[in-house]
Amino acid sequence: MRNLLRFIIRYHFFFLFLLLETVAVILVVQHNNYQRAQFLTFSKSIQGSYYETSGGIREYLSLRQTNQDLYKENTLLRNQMDRLVRNRETNQSHGIDSIPQRQFSYISARVINNSVNKQFNFITLNKGRHHGIEPEMAVIAPTGVVGVVYATSGNYSTVIPLINRNFRLSAKILKNGYYGSLSWVGSGYKEAILEDIPFHVEIQPGDTIVTSGYSAIFPEGILVGTIADLKAREGNFDAIPVDISVDYKNLQYVNVIRNLLLEEQRALERISGND
Amino acid sequence: MIKLLVRNIIRFFVLVLLQVLVINNIQVSGFIVPYLYVLFILLMPFETPNWLLLLSAFLLGLSVDLFTQTPGMHAAASVLMAFLRPFVLEMSAPRDGYEAGTFPRVHYYGFQWFLRYTVILVLAHHFILFYLEVFRFSEFFSTFLRVLLSCFFSVLLIMLSQYFIYRK
Numbered sequence: 001m002r003n004l005l006r007f008i009i010r011y012h013f014f015f016l017f018l019l020l021e022t023v024a025v026i027l028v029v030q031h032n033n034y035q036r037a038q039f040l041t042f043s044k045s046i047q048g049s050y051y052e053t054s055g056g057i058r059e060y061l062s063l064r065q066t067n068q069d070l071y072k073e074n075t076l077l078r079n080q081m082d083r084l085v086r087n088r089e090t091n092q093s094h095g096i097d098s099i100p101q102r103q104f105s106y107i108s109a110r111v112i113n114n115s116v117n118k119q120f121n122f123i124t125l126n127k128g129r130h131h132g133i134e135p136e137m138a139v140i141a142p143t144g145v146v147g148v149v150y151a152t153s154g155n156y157s158t159v160i161p162l163i164n165r166n167f168r169l170s171a172k173i174l175k176n177g178y179y180g181s182l183s184w185v186g187s188g189y190k191e192a193i194l195e196d197i198p199f200h201v202e203i204q205p206g207d208t209i210v211t212s213g214y215s216a217i218f219p220e221g222i223l224v225g226t227i228a229d230l231k232a233r234e235g236n237f238d239a240i241p242v243d244i245s246v247d248y249k250n251l252q253y254v255n256v257i258r259n260l261l262l263e264e265q266r267a268l269e270r271i272s273g274n275d
Numbered sequence: 276m277i278k279l280l281v282r283n284i285i286r287f288f289v290l291v292l293l294q295v296l297v298i299n300n301i302q303v304s305g306f307i308v309p310y311l312y313v314l315f316i317l318l319m320p321f322e323t324p325n326w327l328l329l330l331s332a333f334l335l336g337l338s339v340d341l342f343t344q345t346p347g348m349h350a351a352a353s354v355l356m357a358f359l360r361p362f363v364l365e366m367s368a369p370r371d372g373y374e375a376g377t378f379p380r381v382h383y384y385g386f387q388w389f390l391r392y393t394v395i396l397v398l399a400h401h402f403i404l405f406y407l408e409v410f411r412f413s414e415f416f417s418t419f420l421r422v423l424l425s426c427f428f429s430v431l432l433i434m435l436s437q438y439f440i441y442r443k
Contacts, residue, residue: 012325013325013326013329016326016329020333021351023333023350024333024347024350024351024354025347025407026347027346028347028348028407029347032347038411039410
């Protein structure tokens with residue numbers, strides 16, 4: 001201790017210099033918006049490239065699962081395409097312009113950081129503002145709803161997933177169309193609850209829950225999960241337990257959805273709401 | 276001694292006010308701003324203890340920062356300049372050292388000595404200041420050009436001040 005003190009006193013000029021310079025630089029970074037933004041961008045980009053590398057390794061290790069998911073999705077899409085082509089043909093025979101304006105566009109992205117064991121989980125994607133991603137866009141995976149974009153930087157964006165206590169989603173029961181509010185309970189990463197479903201609605205374990213499309217962020221009819229064992233419902237009759245279909249533990253490729261008509265819908269609803 | 280202290284304190288305030296009220300409002304071709312206030316650090320007596328040198332440079336920079344709303348930038352640059360001053364003085368000392376009772380001025384040690392002393396320290400100060408302001412190295416050379424140009428005007432002002440104000 002004595003030696004340390006002597007050392008400091010001996011080189012007090014240098015230490016004082018370091019101290020004052022540090023104070024000055026802290027002042028610069030904390031109180032000048034531009035410099036702070038630069039500093040944060042720098043640290044974020046380092047963080048981002050680290051996550052990208054570690055994400056790449058994880059990705060390689062589960063190629064098999066990814067392939068299976070893609071295969072399934074291909075089948076699904078092919079089915080849908082078939083149906084669409086048929087619809088179009090029937091419509092054309094009636095002489096109606098059947099090509100509606102496109103409402104949703106999809107941007108694919110890769111998950112480079114992910115957490116499932118916190119109360120407020122976040123996901124980081126490898127695409128950002130430069131790729132057209134903006135806050136409040138929907139994020140889905142081949143297996144269902146993932147979450148909503150929370151913030152974006154140039155090349156990265158963060159997503160609030162379904163398994164975040166702040167997340168709420170308007171979802172409905174596919175077979176009868178009753179809709180409610182879906183949220184996460186904070187326990188397992190597969191368990192959510194669906195609230196506000198009237199008690200008289202008949203439900204069974206295994207019924208499919210999909211997005212309602214009322215939020216204007218998610219398209220209608222995207223898989224969210226299935227109703228879980230109803231025994232858990234006894235305690236709280238209002239909350240239906242739901243098995244989340246997305247496996248957050250091995251989430252890799254997602255699609256970010258841009259609603260091209262969002263502005264139009266919001267503007268109209270604003271006008272209506274003001275009256 | 277007291278007289279010396281008072282004179283330095285007055286110089287501190289005069290230079291800060293001159294800088295923020297007058298010189299900051301003069302802009303030579305848009306982005307070049309000369310910084311005359313560093314003259315205070317240059318003119319501190321030889322015998323000033325190092326810690327006092329650093330502290331007063333910090334205060335000096337901070338006061339300029341207050342008026343330009345750039346907390347920390349001028350302080351950082353001034354502190355670095357004060358830190359370098361003893362080394363530059365030692366480096367450019369005359370053969371028999373600095374005489375007691377003299378001050379670092381043109382009057383005592385000549386034009387050439389003072390010019391070299393000024394250019395080195397002002398360059399260091401401006402270098403830190405401008406790069407802190409830009410805060411990235413991607414436009415290194417355009418920033419460096421600004422450093423050199425501003426440095427030129429600052430040194431010009433400082434040298435002129437030696438002949439106009441400190442004439443004996």
